[in-house]
Structure formats: structure tokens, C-alpha cells
Amino acid sequence: xxxxxxxxxxxxxxxxxxxxxxxxxxxxxxxxxIEAPPIVGIHSGGVWIARALAERLGERAANEAIGELDxxxxxxxxxxxxxxxxxxxxxxxxxxxxxxxxxVDDVLHxxxxxxxxxxxxxxYGRPRSxxxxxxxxxxxxxxxxxxxxxxxxPRVGDDEHIILRGPQPLELYLGERxxxxxxx
Amino acid sequence: xxxxxxxQLQLRDDGRLRHFLTIDGLGRELLTxxxxxxxxxxxxxxxxxxxxxxxxxxxxxxxxxxNSTRTRTxxxxxxxxLSADVVNLNIGASAxxxxxxxxxxxxxxEAMHCDMFVVRHPSSGAAHFIARHAAPYVxxxxxxxxxxxxxxxxxxxxxxxxxxxxxxxxxxxxxxxDILHSRVARSQIxxxxxxxxxxxxxxxxxxxxxxxxxxxxxxxFHDIHEGLRDVDVIIxxxxxxxxxxxxxLPSEHEFFQRYGLTGERLAxxxxxxxxxxxxxxxxxxxxxxxVADGAQSVILKQVGYGIxxxxxxxxxxxxxxxxxxxx
Numbered sequence: 001x002x003x004x005x006x007x008x009x010x011x012x013x014x015x016x017x018x019x020x021x022x023x024x025x026x027x028x029x030x031x032x033x034i035e036a037p038p039i040v041g042i043h044s045g046g047v048w049i050a051r052a053l054a055e056r057l058g059e060r061a062a063n064e065a066i067g068e069l070d071x072x073x074x075x076x077x078x079x080x081x082x083x084x085x086x087x088x089x090x091x092x093x094x095x096x097x098x099x100x101x102x103x104v105d106d107v108l109h110x111x112x113x114x115x116x117x118x119x120x121x122x123x124y125g126r127p128r129s130x131x132x133x134x135x136x137x138x139x140x141x142x143x144x145x146x147x148x149x150x151x152x153x154p155r156v157g158d159d160e161h162i163i164l165r166g167p168q169p170l171e172l173y174l175g176e177r178x179x180x181x182x183x184x
Numbered sequence: 185x186x187x188x189x190x191x192q193l194q195l196r197d198d199g200r201l202r203h204f205l206t207i208d209g210l211g212r213e214l215l216t217x218x219x220x221x222x223x224x225x226x227x228x229x230x231x232x233x234x235x236x237x238x239x240x241x242x243x244x245x246x247x248x249x250x251n252s253t254r255t256r257t258x259x260x261x262x263x264x265x266l267s268a269d270v271v272n273l274n275i276g277a278s279a280x281x282x283x284x285x286x287x288x289x290x291x292x293x294e295a296m297h298c299d300m301f302v303v304r305h306p307s308s309g310a311a312h313f314i315a316r317h318a319a320p321y322v323x324x325x326x327x328x329x330x331x332x333x334x335x336x337x338x339x340x341x342x343x344x345x346x347x348x349x350x351x352x353x354x355x356x357x358x359x360x361x362d363i364l365h366s367r368v369a370r371s372q373i374x375x376x377x378x379x380x381x382x383x384x385x386x387x388x389x390x391x392x393x394x395x396x397x398x399x400x401x402x403x404x405f406h407d408i409h410e411g412l413r414d415v416d417v418i419i420x421x422x423x424x425x426x427x428x429x430x431x432x433l434p435s436e437h438e439f440f441q442r443y444g445l446t447g448e449r450l451a452x453x454x455x456x457x458x459x460x461x462x463x464x465x466x467x468x469x470x471x472x473x474x475v476a477d478g479a480q481s482v483i484l485k486q487v488g489y490g491i492x493x494x495x496x497x498x499x500x501x502x503x504x505x506x507x508x509x510x511x
Contacts (some may be wrong), residue, residue: 070224073236082200082503085217089227123233 008154009160011169017135018049018170021151022056025057025102025133028149029060034100036060037131042066042117043088043127045164049135052170053104054114061102067092074116096125106164108134108150111143188360193315201500203315205326206333207374215339215378221496222343222489228265229491238499239268245298246272247289247314248327249305254463254487255327255337259302262494268502271298286310287317294319300502301325308332308367323501325469325494331367337462340372340493342379344486345417348458352376358385358411358453360443361404361421361470364392368462369421377401387411389442408443412452420445420461435470445471458482 009017031038039061041050050066072087105119114132121127137150139160155160156174163173190209196202201214229235244263248256256272263270275289293301300323303311306460308330314322340354349355357376363369365384376384377400386397389404397404405411412418419502423439445459459471459481474482 073224073228073238078238078503083221083500087221089224091227119237123235124231145477 005163005173005175008174009172011171014135014170014172015042015052017151018052021133021149022053023043023133024149025053025131026057026060026129027049029102032100032129032131034131036062037100037102038062038064038094039102039104040065040069040092040117040121041106042103042113043068044168045068045135046104048164048167048170049106049133050102050104053102053133062094064091065091067094067101069117069120071113071116071120074120076085076116078111088094090120092121092124096121096127098126100129100131101127102117102133104133107162108132108137108145108147109140109161111141111145114145115143116124133165138162189300190434193312195248200255200363201497203311203324203326204335204501205311205315205324207335207338207371207378208333210378210405212380214379215342215375218249218339218496219343220499221347221494221500222339223347225265225495225499226347226489226492227489228450228495228497232407235265237267239263239266242266242268242299242502243297244268244270244300244302244498245296246302246327247293247304248274249276249303249310250274250328252304252328254490255304258487258490259325259327259336259494262498264392265491266495266496269298271296281382286314286475290314290317294322295465298322300498301397302327304328306330316361320381323470325497325501331365331370334367334462335372335375336490336497337368338375339497340486340490341368341372341419341460341462342375343489343493344460345458347489348482348485349416352379352381354382355431356383356385356415356454357381357417357419358387358405358415359419359421360387360408360411360445362392362423363421364389364394364481364486365398366421373400373402385415405439408445408449409452412449416457418445418450418453418457418459420459420465422464423469425464425466434473436466440469444469445475447472447474449473450478456480460486463487 039050039054041047047068055067056060069089070088070090072084075115132147133149134147135151137147137153138156161175163175165171187209190206194203194205228234246256246259260270302325303314310329311324311326318324326333326335360368385403385405387408457478459475461483465476
């Protein structure tokens with residue numbers, strides 16, 4: 001059953017939240033003594049958020065292109081749903097070995113996407129650390145994965161999904177199961 | 185077999201790929217999807233860990249009734265990079281010439297819980313035959329059957345063209361050599377036309393062009409100098425030495441004189457034209473060593489792209505387990 005999605009947060013509110021998230025991330029990196037980490041976003045919403053964060057972090061982030069991960073080859077539901085027809089190449093245009101990485105996604109829900117992303121990252125190299133930054137964290141975790149920094153933790157029902165639309169403008173929508181373009 | 189039958193045999197009810205036997209019957213969208221997936225897999229081949237866990241737990245059997253080191257190796261590497269387990273069976277064609285024996289082989293492999301058969305066979309239609317008789321959860325990939333088809337080779341060739349030259353509609357492509365005996369050429373022609381290449385030429389002596397050539401949507405040239413003029417892509421075919429005894433050609437030497445690719449002839453094509461060959465190359469028969477190893481040759485790149493394309497086809501055909509769950 002498909003119901004129309006409704007606007008959850010306007011572009012202005014998302015931008016304000018990104019400002020706060022960038023500040024929190026910078027403070028977190030300071031506290032951990034991490035300098036200028038490269039940023040990696042998970043397709044597609046995570047890449048948009050990664051870009052927005054890199055812009056706001058300026059020199060606090062590495063002066064390198066944003067990494068882009070498409071985790072389609074690492075999903076745990078491949079045998080159920082088959083190949084994602086919209087898979088794009090992952091791009092990690094820098095060395096990972098020994099570096100501190102910031103991994104970015106839009107919504108942290110079950111944790112399965114982040115699990116897949118970590119597996120993929122480690123096939124590119126052995127980072128010294130991975131910091132997880134997400135725009136939204138919500139209930140419904142199925143794996144022991146938590147964000148280091150998050151923009152917001154809204155209360156949403158089990159059947160509801162938060163969807164980021166973008167890249168311009170970046171807006172958050174609330175929809176019911178089945179609306180979601182990328183299953184978490 | 186008509187395109188509709190080929191479509192039905194190769195696709196699942198939801199339109200997804202089940203078997204990959206021939207380009208015939210497959211739409212432009214599906215071919216493009218294969219190329220797009222291959223693009224993603226090409227990245228995997230350049231990483232530290234050249235492997236993704238997509239087909240973990242699947243078993244793929246390479247059934248080679250005809251020798252082919254390169255094709256078998258790239259299929260094997262493709263399967264391994266997808267984390268599947270691979271068994272290689274080189275089966276002497278003479279021992280299994282009868283259909284009954286082939287089916288017995290099939291049943292045995294099914295009993296070993298193989299999920300996919302990659303089939304290379306000297307008889308046209310062998311992969312179709314196996315696909316028709318395979319258990320519902322088994323996928324079949326044609327790795328070359330007789331003179332009929334070699335669809336993964338054609339897909340890696342069009343992938344090479346797209347990667348090196350871009351948009352098909354602006355391109356002029358010439359296929360040169362023994363078209364008549366070539367399953368590769370047949371599949372290439374189907375794929376390039378389906379992907380709407382600008383102009384497709386075949387360049388060959390009259391004796392090495394199939395009768396139906398003019399209905400294939402190609403321009404036929406018998407003179408290589410005319411055929412290569414202003415082309416963007418030159419695909420040289422292997423001269424099938426083993427099939428040359430049929431006296432269709434006087435000698436390899438004469439073939440090279442009339443159809444071999446030399447630097448001089450290459451200069452007739454566009455200055456940025458690429459030279460392709462499915463391999464193994466016969467130096468001094470189909471092309472000069474200087475051309476084969478020259479700056480415009482992408483022959484070795486084709487080999488690498490072949491792995492990515494085969495990864496794409498295998499993962500698409502072995503997707504959802506619906507058939508297995510239902511059975």
C-alpha cells in the first residue's frame with residue numbers, strides 16, 4: 001500500500017541542521033585528534049550530505065575529492081531481491097591505508113547499509129579509524145552500529161521511513177514502507 | 185530460432201535475465217544495463233581486494249567442450265571475483281557428441297548443486313539445448329556455440345567501444361575478416377545494431393561472408409581500403425585456421441595481402457580509431473605486429489574488460505532465488 005509522502009523538513013531546516021552537524025563533527029574530530037580526514041559518502045543521499053559537510057568543514061576536511069560508495073555489491077539481501085539495476089561505480093580516489101575516514105550517510109536505520117559500507121571500505125584498504133556521521137539517526141537498529149555524530153534523532157513509527165530527496169534542494173520526507181527508493 | 189523464443193528462453197517473467205545465450209531477443213535497455221553493471225565491476229578489478237561478496241555460496245561450473253584458455257580463464261576470474269565457487273570441466277567433445285550423454289552430464293552437475301553452467305561447445309545451439317533442459321534454478325551462459333553465438337565476447341567488445349569511444353550513434357565500425365565462420369561477428373553485429381551504432385561495415389572476401397549478410401543491417405565491403413576509410417573502430421576477426429582447409433581461401437599469406445591490417449591501411453581510418461581483436465591474434469595473418477602492439481590497439485584492454493562484463497552477466501542472471509524457493 002503506497003501512500004503519498006509528506007514533507008518532514010524543509011530545505012532551510014535541513015541546511016541549518018547541516019551547519020550544526022558540521023560543527024559537531026569538527027568538535028568530535030578535535031576531541032579525537034583527527035586532522036583533515038577524507039570524507040566518504042554512501043550513494044546517493046550520503047554523498048549529498050558528504051558534499052554539504054565538506055563544504056562546511058573547509059580546511060578541517062582533507063583537500064581531496066569526496067569518496068563515493070555504492071554498496072550494491074555488498075548488500076545482504078542480494079539473493080532475495082537480485083541486482084540493483086541502478087548500481088553506480090564506487091569511487092575512492094585516495095589511499096585508505098592508515099588514514100582516519102569520515103563515513104557519511106543520510107539516514108541510519110537498521111544499520112545494514114553501514115555494515116555493507118564498512119565491508120566495502122576494507123576491500124579498498126585498511127583505514128586507521130572510521131567515524132560515522134549521519135544526518136538522521138532513528139530507532140530500528142538490527143546490528144550493533146551507532147553514529148558518532150548525528151544531526152537529529154526524530155521519533156518515527158516502525159512503518160514510517162524518512163527519505164532524503166536532493167541534491168537540490170535537500171529536503172526530508174516522511175513516507176510509509178514501500179515508498180523508499182533505497183531500502184535501508 | 186526466432187527472437188521471441190530467444191526472449192522467452194532467456195528472460196524471467198519479470199523481464200530479468202535468466203540465461204544469456206544470444207544477443208537475439210534482448211532489448212537495448214537490457215544490453216545497456218549489462219554495460220552499466222560492467223562499468224561498476226571494472227572498478228572492482230582495480231582495487232586492493234579484487235573481490236565482492238555478491239555470489240558467495242553459489243557454485244558455477246565451466247563446461248568447456250572446446251578448448252579456450254582465455255575465455256575459460258576470464259569466466260573463472262569473473263566468478264571468483266564475485267566470490268562464487270568454480271569447477272572447471274574440460275570435456276572432450278567426441279566423448280559427448282550424443283545428446284543423451286550431455287544430459288547425463290547435466291543431471292550430475294545439478295546433483296552437485298551447481299547454480300550456473302558456463303557452456304562452450306563446438307555445436308551451434310548446444311547452450312540453448314542445455315538451457316531448455318536445465319533445472320529451474322540453474323542459469324546458463326553461452327561461452328560460444330559452433331558458428332552461432334558468443335554473446336559475452338560481443339558485450340565485452342561493445343563495452344570496449346563505449347569506454348574508449350563513447351556514444352554509439354556517432355561511430356562508424358568495421359568488422360574485418362572471416363565473418364562466415366565467426367560466432368563473434370554474428371553476436372557483434374546483433375549487439376551493435378541493437379545499440380544503434382552509427383554505421384556498421386563488414387569487410388571480407390565474398391567467400392567469407394554469409395549469404396544472409398545484407399539482411400543483417402550492415403554495409404558490405406570487399407576492398408579493405410574502401411572499408412576502413414574514416415572508421416572509428418576496427419574489429420579484426422581471428423582467421424579460423426582450423427576451418428581453412430575447406431579451400432575457401434588459398435593461403436594465409438594471400439589473406440594478409442588482401443585483408444591484413446597494416447599501419448598503412450590503419451592510416452585510412454580516423455586518426456583516433458581503435459583496433460580490436462577477440463584473440464588469440466595471428467600475427468602477420470590478420471594484423472601486423474606493429475599494429476597489434478601499437479598505440480591504437482586496445483586488444484589487451486579487451487581482455488580486462490571481459491572480466492568486468494562477465495561479472496555483470498553472471499550476477500544479473502544469478503540474482504533472486506525465487507525459482508529455487510518455488511521449486
